[in-house]
Every structure is written in structure tokens, then in C-alpha cells.
Amino acid sequence: MKKSNYLVLCLVTATIMLSFVSSCSKVDNHKEEPIPVIKLAPFIFPENTNVETSGNQISYALPDGYTGYGVDEKGNFISFQNGSITCTCKSGDGGCSPTTAGESSGCLMTTCESCDLKRSTRTSGLDVMLEEVVILDMSTPIKKVISVEDLKGKIMLPPQFAKMDIIQNEIEKIEKEATRYSSESTKIAPVILYGYVVMLEVPEAYGLSTVSSAYYVCDCTEGNTGWCRKRNYGSYLICESTCKACTMRATLKGEDSDKEYSIEVINHRISFL
Secondary structure, three states, X not given: OOHHHHHHHXXXXXXXXXXXXHHHHHHHHOOOOOOOEEOOOOOOOOOOOEEEEEOOEEEEEOOOOEEEEEEOOOOOEEEEOEEEEEEEEEEEOOOEEEEOHHHOOEXXXXXXXXXXXXXXXXXOOEEEEEOEEEEEEOOOOEEEOOOHHHHOOXXXXXXXXXXXXXXXXXXXXXXXXXXXXXXXXXXXXXXXEOOEEEEEEEEOOOOOOOEEEOOEEEEEEEOOOOOEEEEEEOOEEEEEEOOOEEEEEEEEEEOOOOOEEEEEEEOOEEEEO
């Protein structure tokens, strides 16, 4: 082969290779739009949870140290170690499947127009449908919040569990201790119970938390009907609603800092604005 023809061949080959690399690079850098995950479960599976996905259902078995609690349609609380999440398309072409993407569990909705999430556990040989489910870290009944960082990535306890004995017992202990601190004013302080954040109204002088808020608001942020309002269970403050999405908003400040942090709670998850 002549030298000039060889050089031409090399240039052509190099051009093709560069075009291929460039094409691959474009594909790798392409960012797909996020696929909506609806009705996220208000928990993240603990480490060592045995999770199995089959068809439209996720089955899970909790590790030692954790207990699941569900509330049924009659308001009864049921504890369990094994549960399931089922996703069913009620309207559309399908595309409603269970997922644990991004450490969150819920229904991944694509072409489905109405995707329904159901929760259940098996008790005494029978499947029991649950209105809502939480997973409690039994090793840490109470943890004080000493910085705003302690709230990042945390989940607010769903209001359905406000009256649950295991939660109320810890709150009563806090309320009993709070009576020792006389104060004309109060503050709203977050505290972590069994891994979940709850907001408690306590005397200003009570050092339950080094992070607190003077107020919080509840607003309907989705849906044209229903209501979203504050509700007290003793010192325990929650947002109850009948609208499609109820959002809690608050401004937090540490005792040793003038810096303020605005937070909102959507789908039970705390985010900073």
C-alpha cells in the first residue's frame, strides 16, 4: 500500500472512532426526566431488611430491632415483622409498579392514569389491609435534636399514629419532665421518637431541643376540596387534612445561632427551602 493511501485510511479510521466516541459521550451525558413515584410510603427500609419484588408487589421482612406498625380502617394499631406493598393500575394502560428507588418505597407511575397503593400484613393466617404503615427503630425510643442537621433526611410521623400507645407513652414522659420548667411562653421543638420526627409544644425554658420554632402552618397544597389544619394531642402538634396534599411549614432556629432555616413537610418528608 502506498504511504499516501495509508495515511488517508488512518485519518478515515480516526474520524470514525472519534465520531463513535462523541456519540457515546452524548448518550452517557443525556439525563432522562425523572419518572414520578406516587404515594411514597412514610418509611425507608432499614439496613438488612429482606425485600423481594414479584409482579406488582413488594414483600419485606424487617430485621431485628425494628417493628412495623399499621393502622387498619377501624383505627386499630397492628404490629408486625412482615408486610407488603401492592401497586394496582385503576385507570390507563398499566405502568404502575412497586419500586424502592432512591431508598424510598412507593408506586412508579408511567402510562397509568390512576395508580393505587395498598399496604398489608398477614396476621393469624389472614391478610389484613392497612391504611398506613410506619417502621419504628425500637433501639432508640427518644433522641433529642441538637442541630438542624439532625432533621435532614428524616420523616415526620404520619398523623394516623398520634394516638398510638408507644408514641404517647414517650410524649407523656416528656410532658411530665416539662412541668419542672415554669415559663410564660412556649416553643415548638422537634424530637425524634423511634426514628420519626414529632413536634411538641413545650415551655420556653425546657431544653428538650436546641432547635425550635415559634410557629408552624398547615396548608392544602394540592386538590381543590378538603381542609388542612393544626391539631393538638396534648403537647403533640400535627397537621390533619382531608385534601389531597397537606403541607406543614415552619421556620427553625438554633438556640446558639441567629440563622433561620425554613422547612416544609410534604408526603411526610422534611425538606429545607
